[in-house]
Amino acid sequence: MMIGVSACQSPPSTDSASTTPSAAPSPENSTENREQTRPLSLFAKGDGEKPCYNRSTQPSKAVTDLHLHPEPFGGSSIPYEELMNYLDETEVRFVLLYGIGQTLPYNSICTYYLDCVGIDALPGMKNDFENAANYFEFPQDNIHVA
Numbered sequence: 001m002m003i004g005v006s007a008c009q010s011p012p013s014t015d016s017a018s019t020t021p022s023a024a025p026s027p028e029n030s031t032e033n034r035e036q037t038r039p040l041s042l043f044a045k046g047d048g049e050k051p052c053y054n055r056s057t058q059p060s061k062a063v064t065d066l067h068l069h070p071e072p073f074g075g076s077s078i079p080y081e082e083l084m085n086y087l088d089e090t091e092v093r094f095v096l097l098y099g100i101g102q103t104l105p106y107n108s109i110c111t112y113y114l115d116c117v118g119i120d121a122l123p124g125m126k127n128d129f130e131n132a133a134n135y136f137e138f139p140q141d142n143i144h145v146a
Contacts, residue, residue, distance in 0.1 A: 038063060040093045040142045064094040070134070071100050071127045073112055080134040087143055094144045097135070099127030 038058065042050055065087065071077045078086075087095060102113065102121040110116035135145055 038091050038093065040144060043093060043144075059091065061090065063092060065092050066094075066096050067098060068095050069098050069100055069127075070131060073100055073114075075111055081138050084138065084140055084143060084145075088140075092143065094146075096146050097131040099125060099129075099131060101127075 070083055103124045104110050104113060104121055108119055110119050113121040
């Protein structure tokens with residue numbers, strides 16, 4: 001369980017150029033050649049020996065998805081394990097799963113509620129139960145899922 005985010009330790013800087021982001025990434029910092037730079041353990045509360053975020057060497061993309069619907073409002077969903085792999089590969093470390101909250105009648109030809117004005121989309125918890133089942137069946141080591 002993630003309890004908090006720890007303070008980081010900045011290594012002493014020897015020159016001002018080391019703190020300025022470079023105009024073009026070097027080959028060793030490219031996505032293809034860089035090892036994973038932000039594992040989940042980097043965000044764990046701990047001993048304070050974790051490195052600070054470095055704009056010149058680490059990606060600037062978000063590490064959170066705070067409103068993810070694994071089941072889309074229309075069409076079929078991506079299998080849970082595949083979805084978690086996508087999140088891990090893009091270094092998303094924190095995700096909040098949501099059910100879609102409403103379902104269309106089983107005998108409706110509709111797949112997306114906004115395309116079918118007049119068809120009732122009824123509240124339901126089916127997707128919440130599916131999210132919970134996937135959460136327990138496929139635990140994640142490098143993504144904090146809630």
